[in-house]
Amino acid sequence: MSSRRTLILLGAIAVGVVAALLLFNYVRGIEDRANNNAKRVDVFAAKAPIKRGIPGKTAVEDGSIGTSKIPQEFKPSTAIASTDEIIKKVALFDIPAGAVIIQGMFVDPAAAQVTFRARLKNPDHVAITVSVDQVRGVGGFLQPGDEVNILVFQDIDTEGAKVTAASPGELPATYVLDSIARYLYQKVQILAVGQNALQTPGEQASTTGTQASAAQAGNTGLITFNVPPQAAQLIAMAQQGGSIYLTLVAEDYQPRPLPPPAPIGSTLPGEDPAQLTPYGPAGNEE
Structure with missing residues (x-):
């Protein structure tokens, strides 16, 4: 009896194997018919996402671009025939993974420059x-993308007609300083320093731009801000008066209302036990 059961089991397994082979051949036949037995050809495709501005040479060398096979009928007529066509060019836009590399995706660096x-x-x-x-531009250390506070100066009227002290009380009869600094705006984004502009995501600095940045390491003194039109009006007015002074702020700096300081009379902060240092009596405890 057990021998008979073994034969039945082996027969069932054999039938299953034959059925699997028949099914595999049937599915493969359907795929072949669906593709009309299309010939598959080599193309160059993006193996990983390629950011705008990436040099073709870099994309080829790091494996972001490689060969792939697709049905011949789906091969674009403008597909590149060799990576030599893109080696000295840069990506004109972001290229998704899997995209076939065609002419026009990579262009000469000059053609890929972003307008200001x-x-x-x-x-x-x-x-x-x-x-x-x-001196007024943070020693020439400002870079595109930095944020600054803009200070302007106001002369002190000895009669107290133009300036109101931040704390109650009358203005002192004499002043150590003849003007006060007030915040025009805080955390203003710098768009460019001289001809060195803030790059867009994926944009690569050209050799010319790098050389220009090195030449401008001392800061040309021309700072371009990115602001709403109303803010531009006040900045232009302050520039006309020649009283702009910039202070660089930390990345996590939080703007907050800063009232104008009271004109300094007979006592300076370093002479006041409640102040002594810019950070308070205890000093900078960071």
């Missing part, structure tokens, strides 16, 4: 340039 206007991402903003010397 395109760097204004907010359609309601404008670019405005001011001129400051190295």
